[in-house]
Amino acid sequence: MEEEDGVELLQRYRRDRRVLLNFILSGSLIKKVVMPPGAVSLDDVDLDQVSVDHVLNCAKKGGMLELSEAIRDFHDSTLFPTMNKTDSLDEFFLVTNPESSGTPPRRAPPPISVSTPSSVMPILSKSESFRSTEPAEPPIEHTEPSSEPLELSIDDIDDFEDDDEEEVDSRRISRRHPNDASDLSLRLPSFLTGITDDDLRETAFEILLASAGASGGLIVPSREKKKEKKSRLMRKLGRSKTENPISQPQQGSGLIGLLETMRIQLEISEAMDTRTRIGLLNALIGKVGKRMDTILVPLELLCCISRTEFSDKKAYMRWQKRQLNMLEEGLVNHPAVGFGESGRKASDLRILLTKIEESESLPSSSGELQRTECLRSLRDIAIPLAERPARGDLTGEICHWADGYHLNVRLYEKLLLSVFDVLDEGKLTEEVEEILELLKSTWRILGITETMHYTCYTWVLFRQFLITGERGILQHAIEQLKKIPLKEQRGPQERLQLKSLCSKVKDEDGFQDFSFLQSFLIPIQKWADKKLENYHLHFAEGPAMMEDIVTVAMVTRRLLVEESDTVTKLGHATERDQIEWYISSSLKYAFTRILQIVDATAESTHEHPLASLAVETKKLLKKDASLYILILSKWNPRAAAVSACLLHKLYGSKLKPFVDAAEHLTEDVVSVFPAADGLEQYIMALISSVNEVETVETYCKGKLTPYQIETTSGTLVLRWVNSQLGRILEWVERAIKQEHWDPISPQQRHGSSIVEVYRIIEETIDQFFSLEVPMRPSELNSLFRGIDNAFQMFTNHVIEKFVSKEDLIPPVPILTRYKKEVGIKAFVKREIIDPRLPDERRSSQINILTTPKLCVQLNTLHYAVSQLNKLEDSIRQRWTRKRPQENVNIKKSLNGLQESSIDKNPFDGSRKDINTAIDRICEFTGTKIIFWDLRDQFIDNLYRPSVSQSRLEMLVEPLDLVLNQLCDVVVEPLRDRIVTGLLQASLEGLLRVLLDGGPSRVFSLNDARLLEEDLETLKEFFISGGDGLPRGTVENQVSRVRSVIKLHGCETRVLIDELKSASGLELQGNRSRLGADSQTLLRVLCHRCDSEASHFLKKQYKIPSSTS
DSSP: OHHHHHHHHHHHHHHHHHHHHHHHHHSSSSSEEEOOTTOSSGGGSOGGGSOHHHHHHHHHHTOEEEHHHHHHHHHHHTTSOOOOSSSOSSOOOOSSOGGGSOSOOSSOOOOOOOSOOOOOOOOOOTTSOTTOOOOOOOOOEEEOOSOOSOOOOGGGGTTOOOSOHHHHHHHHHHHHOTTGGGGOOOSSOOOTTOOOHHHHHHHHHHHHHHHHHHTTOOOOOOOOOOOOOOOHHHHHHTSOSSSOOOOOOOOOOHHHHHHHHHHHHTTOOHHHHHHHHHHHHHHTTTOTTOOGGGSOHHHHHHHHSOGGGOSOHHHHHHHHHHHHHHHHIIIIISOSSOOGGGHHHHHHHHHHHHHHHHGGGSOHHHHHHHHHHHHHHHHHHHHHHHTSOOSSSOTTTSOOSSOSHHHHHHHHHHHHGGGBOSSOTTSBOTTHHHHHHHHGGGHHHHTOOHHHHHHHHHHHHHHHHHHHOOHHHHHHHHHHHHHSOOGGGSOHHHHHHHHHOEEEEEETTEEEEEEHHHHHHHHHHHHHHHHHTTHHHHTTTOSTTHHHHHHHHHHHHHHHHTSTTHHHHHOOSSHHHHHHHHHHHHHHHHHHHHHHHHHHHHHHHTSOHHHHHHHHHHHHHHHIIIIIHHHHTTTOTTHHHHHHHHHHHHHHHHHHHHHHHOOSOOHHHHHHHHHHHHHHHHHHHHHHHHSOHHHHHHHHHHHOOOOOHHHHHHHHHHHHHHHHHHHHHHHHHHHHHTOOOOOSSSSOOSOHHHHHHHHHHHHHHHHHHHOOSOOOHHHHHHHHHHHHHHHHHHHHHHHTTOOOHHHHSOOOOOOOBSSOOTTOOOOOTTOOOOOOOOOHHHHHHHHHSOHHHHHHHHHHHHHHHHHHHHHHHHHHHHHHHHSOOSSHHHHHHHHTOOOOOOOSSTTHHHHHHHHHHHHHHHHHHHHIIIIIITIIIIIITTTOSOTTTSOTHHHHHHHHHHHHHHHHHSOHHHHHHHHHHHHHHHHHHHHHHHHSOOTTOOBOTTHHHHHHHHHHHHHHHHHGGGTSSOHHHHHHHHHHHHHHHHHHTSOHHHHHHHHHHHHHHHHTTOOOTTSOOHHHHHHHHHTBOOHHHHHHHHHHHOOOBOOO
């Protein structure tokens, strides 16, 4: 392979050298050019033998250039080894391959002449050896026209700017990497005779002439001075920017002009063209009815072209060697049909070929005789070998001069190379359609079919794409690739022929058999696979070319699948499997690269490598999805899911040990978990964006193993939350112990303890949401419950020191009747007397809870419950921002767990307890004011000794003072509630006076009107003209007291009758007509200043009389 690349590079260098020399010599850089003897124009000069240094020196000096001197300088330089301009003096390059030069001559070499080489210029092809010469002719001076429209110096060449920037850039690219195609080689055996590319090119042109001769298009052109021909680039180089293009001489039309174009494209000299045409025409003399495309071309040319037509013996020997090698390669070395009985003929043919070559070293007479006899014998052996049936055709109809197809397709490959512009290998020539049509005429000789043509043309275009990098060439190759017919589209004869075309080639796995399509398409397939198996690297700058390469790989694969055993070689059953393999391979390479980058930068970034790896993996997936997957999805709709699942698996293998070892919320955990969870969420989003949800779940269950980040992280967060909640409870207890229940300020009339509680709770919440680790709703619910418990604990601490209501209300006195009866013990039926009196400890507890402190406690609890809504809303908003609902359903189904929901009312327990505590404080405050603070004025002295002497008006002023104090301290939302508590306590105190006032209180029938007035006074006091409690609320509260006062206004007999009937009705679950129960009626009668009532009570209930 390296040897072939070296030869190709040398040939490319020689062609470029000839082009540049042709430009310098035909332009205005040199004033006068003197042709060597025997040359009429530059087309007759072998530029390979012109010294470039000599030409450039003449151009710089501005003098006349004698090409004979330039040729002499070149030959003088060949006397020394060609150096590679290094310090080593032992290195040089051989132009020829010593192993393929044949056997050494048997006679001694001629003596070396010390004279300088003759200044003779051969009429040869530009591609012939630069050591050959031809007979000398008188020198002819070659001068340029007198008008010189453009003055250029040799230094101006470096500054030349082509108008067609795209064309020059394309040319620059095509020359930049001449060995890009080294990875692409046909699966064909190498030539044993050492045939070179130049040999193939020259022979291919001879085959083309023979094919043209079969259609009558072969004529010998007259020898005259040719006009100068320039390519586009040379025309641009030869004119200024402002000058109009020089008119191009019109080329010959029809087949003649097209053959001339092919000669130029294949770089064949006019002399060789003429010799070949004459030789082919002479070969048909005397062969009536014989087509030119049925003759054995190399054999006929050997017979019809003599040595005398070559003035240079070396050129003739090289030409003859090429023809002999073609015969050996085409008939003997790689036959498509076994020799059988012709095996001896094959060995005889090799002997004859050797003798023909050796005849040149003999004296002229004996050598010519040996050559003639050998050629005659060669014809007798070669023709039967060439006419062996191999393609399913008739013997003699087609000349099988190249029995094995390897040489045929190599020659056809050289012909197809003529479709490219010589100076711009990234462009097709303008005559490409005509050239391809002309090449069809060679199919008969070379045995080319339509399938073989499209296959070879695809190969040539694709290889040219590798050399030039031109995408247009690649797209044209794809068009030809798609034209290759499948098996069912081929005819039976073509299928039979293609089946017979096989070769055995040694590769990395040893010798293997390759069919025709495999020989051409497997290298393309492997090259495309090599690029696509690491497409992130090869198409890193953009996927513009990738789509075409994928098309090449897929179409090539489709064709190869039809070949025997191809599926097993490719290793992938379907196109989708192939695309998945590309994705898998390339992503693994890319993931390995980012692993190396992360490891290299781990110390400098101060970030955990797994966190950095998650970020880089996400970037890789985004790039893959946005650039490459769009292309691959055309061949596999699940390409995005395949890519995402693979990266999920690759990263998961690195993450799992870390997750399994995590026990606490360390810095590394807080760094790695969010990055890993973000990657997993993006992967799920990508998968769900290209598939149905049901399909995603089914696909992912078999492909993905969840990272379990939320589960592990949730466990760690719960541990943290529990520890923080214990800290909150400690702070609540501390705040309560330090609380004195003084308002913070006139504007902030709540205690400082609740502010401290909210501060510690908000700090905990901030810390909770600052944890960037993934969380589930269960962790948030745990935090909610902990906060709820903290507020409940705070509420319980606020009211835990309250005494019971019974401790505030004095004991109920015993029931007595109005008249006193000495000697009768006091006995009350079903009446229980509470003998308790508040002890000193309870009295101190009650006295400490002053009205202002009770109001501050109310304000504190109100502040606590009013801020709960804001706290809950804030937590929910932050949770929504922290955990958006992306791919929750997919992750839930993959984990196999039911996603828990956030509690709808997480603080209901706190709200209920706080409101209950507020109601209790309001009730306690009212009771304390009436029964404790105002006991002497209200409970003990109201209506004593009589109603008229101690009216309720005397209590309005102290009640007003208390009410003002409450309204000044209690916040506005709680005023009605605390005042209602005071109203209820006042009414309870009034009922206490009316029903349980003790022996010192008696009421007459006339007192009912006064009591009604006092009740109205109390009602209006709390309504306060509309500024106090709502009238309806007050009316509802005083209704019970009003019913008792109405009883005091009833006649004694009516009350007695009602009491008698009420006892029976109560047994039946009903009330009396007056709506009072028996206990109320009994107490009203006990306080009635009436002897009838006293007598009744004494007789019926044995109630003792009052002592006062």
